[in-house]
Amino acid sequence: MTIVARPETGRGRRAARPAARRAGASAPGGSPGEPRRIGWLYVLPALLVYGAFLLWPLVRGAQFSLYEWDGLGPATWAGLSNYGEMLSDPVLRGSFGHLAVLIVFYAVLPCCVAFVLVGAMSRARIRGLAFFRTVLFLPQVVAMVAVAVAWQWMYSADGPVNDLLRGLHSLGLPDWSRGWLGDFTFALPAVGLVGTWVNIGLAMVLLLAGVQKIPRELYEAARIDGAGPVREFWTVTLPGLRRELAVALTLTTILAVRNFDLIYMATSGGPGDATKVPAYEVYNRTFNTGEVGLGCAVGLTIAVLAFVITAGIRRVVEGRPDAKGRA
Numbered sequence: 188m189t190i191v192a193r194p195e196t197g198r199g200r201r202a203a204r205p206a207a208r209r210a211g212a213s214a215p216g217g218s219p220g221e222p223r224r225i226g227w228l229y230v231l232p233a234l235l236v237y238g239a240f241l242l243w244p245l246v247r248g249a250q251f252s253l254y255e256w257d258g259l260g261p262a263t264w265a266g267l268s269n270y271g272e273m274l275s276d277p278v279l280r281g282s283f284g285h286l287a288v289l290i291v292f293y294a295v296l297p298c299c300v301a302f303v304l305v306g307a308m309s310r311a312r313i314r315g316l317a318f319f320r321t322v323l324f325l326p327q328v329v330a331m332v333a334v335a336v337a338w339q340w341m342y343s344a345d346g347p348v349n350d351l352l353r354g355l356h357s358l359g360l361p362d363w364s365r366g367w368l369g370d371f372t373f374a375l376p377a378v379g380l381v382g383t384w385v386n387i388g389l390a391m392v393l394l395l396a397g398v399q400k401i402p403r404e405l406y407e408a409a410r411i412d413g414a415g416p417v418r419e420f421w422t423v424t425l426p427g428l429r430r431e432l433a434v435a436l437t438l439t440t441i442l443a444v445r446n447f448d449l450i451y452m453a454t455s456g457g458p459g460d461a462t463k464v465p466a467y468e469v470y471n472r473t474f475n476t477g478e479v480g481l482g483c484a485v486g487l488t489i490a491v492l493a494f495v496i497t498a499g500i501r502r503v504v505e506g507r508p509d510a511k512g513r514a
Contacts, residue, residue: 194322197333203455209382228484237320245295245487245490248483248484248486248487248489250348251282251479251480251483252269252270252481252483252484252486252487253265253266253269253480254480254481255268255269255478255480256477256479256480257478257479258334258473258477258479259477261443265480267478269424269481269483269484270484270488272484273481273483273484273485273488275437276477277486278463278468279465280458281460281463282463282464282467282476283465283467284467285375285461285462285464286443286444286465287463288375288376288379289375289378289379289382289443289446289464290440290443290444290496291379291444292376292378292379292380292382292383292443293379293382293383293439293440293443293446294386294439294440294442294443295385296383297382297387297389297390297435297439298388298390298394298432298435298436298439300383300390301387301390301394301426301435301490302394302395302424302425302432304317304391305391305394305395305398305424306416306419306424307382307416308395308398308421319375320388320391320392322388323387323388323392324388324389324391324392325388326384326385327385327386327388327390331385331448331449331452332452334381334385334447334449334453335381335448335449335451338381338451338453339368339452339453342367342368342377343365343366344364344366346414348367349364349365349367352364363415368453368454369457369458371458371459371461372459374454374457374458374461374462375462378449378450378453378454378462381449381453382443382449383441386439386442389435389438389439390435390439393431393434393435393438394428394431394432394435396431397425397430397431397432398424398428400427401423401424401428405427406419406423409422409423420469429504430480432504433500433501433504435500436500436504437497437500440496440497440500441493441497442488444465444466444468444492444493444496445466445489446462446464446492447464447466447469447470449466450462450463450464451467451470452464456471465485465488466491468482468485468488468491469482469483469485469486470482472485488511
C-alpha cells in the first residue's frame, strides 16, 4: 500500500512556524538577542571612554554653569544668571560676532576655493595629482601651535608678507604693509586667512574623493550638449558633491567654532578684544578671571551652537530626505 503525504494546509504551516522559532531559540547559540548583546560588548569600551571624557564633562559643565564659582571657594546658586550675563556682556557678544567672521574664513572660503580647483581638475587630467593633494593637505598634519608661530613671523613688520607688500609699493602700488596682528581692523581677517590656508587642503581632499565617484559619462554628455565650464560645474559637479560638501562644511565649521590654539598663540585675543572668540573666552573666564560658571555657560553655548549649525548645514546642503532616507 502506497502512502501519499498530504500537503500542509495554510493553518498547519502557520502552526509550524512558532514551533520552529521555539526550536531555534532553544538551540545552542540560537538566542535571537545574543548577536545584539555581543555587539554591545564590542562597543562598550568605546562607549565608556566617550562617556567618561565627553558626556560626563559636558554634564558637569552644564551643572557648573548654574553656579557662581571661582574654582576654589564655595559655589553659589545662580540659576540662569550666567547666561543672562553672557548675552549682556559686550565682550562676549562681540566674541560670537568674531566667530561668525571666522566661520566665513574657516569654512566658506576654503570650500569655495576647493570647488574651483576641483571643477578645473574635473575637466583636465593633471599629472602629479597625488603630490598636489599631499601638499595642500600638509597644513592639516602640522600642529596648530607651529602654524601660529610661523604665521606670527610671516605677519611681523619685517616678515615675508610685509616684504612682498613693500616690493609691490616700489612698483607704484599703495603701501599696504602694516603690523597685521596688532591692527584693530585687520587682526581678525589676518587670523582668518590662516584658517583658510589650513582648511583648503581638507576641503580639497574631501571634494576630490567625491568627484571621482561622478560618472565620466555625465561630463561627456554635458560637453556634447555644449555645456561650458561654468554650466558643467553647476549641472554635474555641484549636484554630485552635495554629501561631500556637507561633510567639508561641517568639519571646517567645527574647527572654526572650537578655534582656541591659533588665537591664543597668535594674538591672545588682542589687540584689545579684536580677536576674542568664544573658545578663547571659555579659557579666559575660567582660568584668568575666576568666573568658572560663566566660562561653563559659554562652553555649553558653543556646544549647542555647533550642533545647530552642523544640523542646518546638513539640511540645507543635502536637502530633505525622501521616504527611503536618501537625500
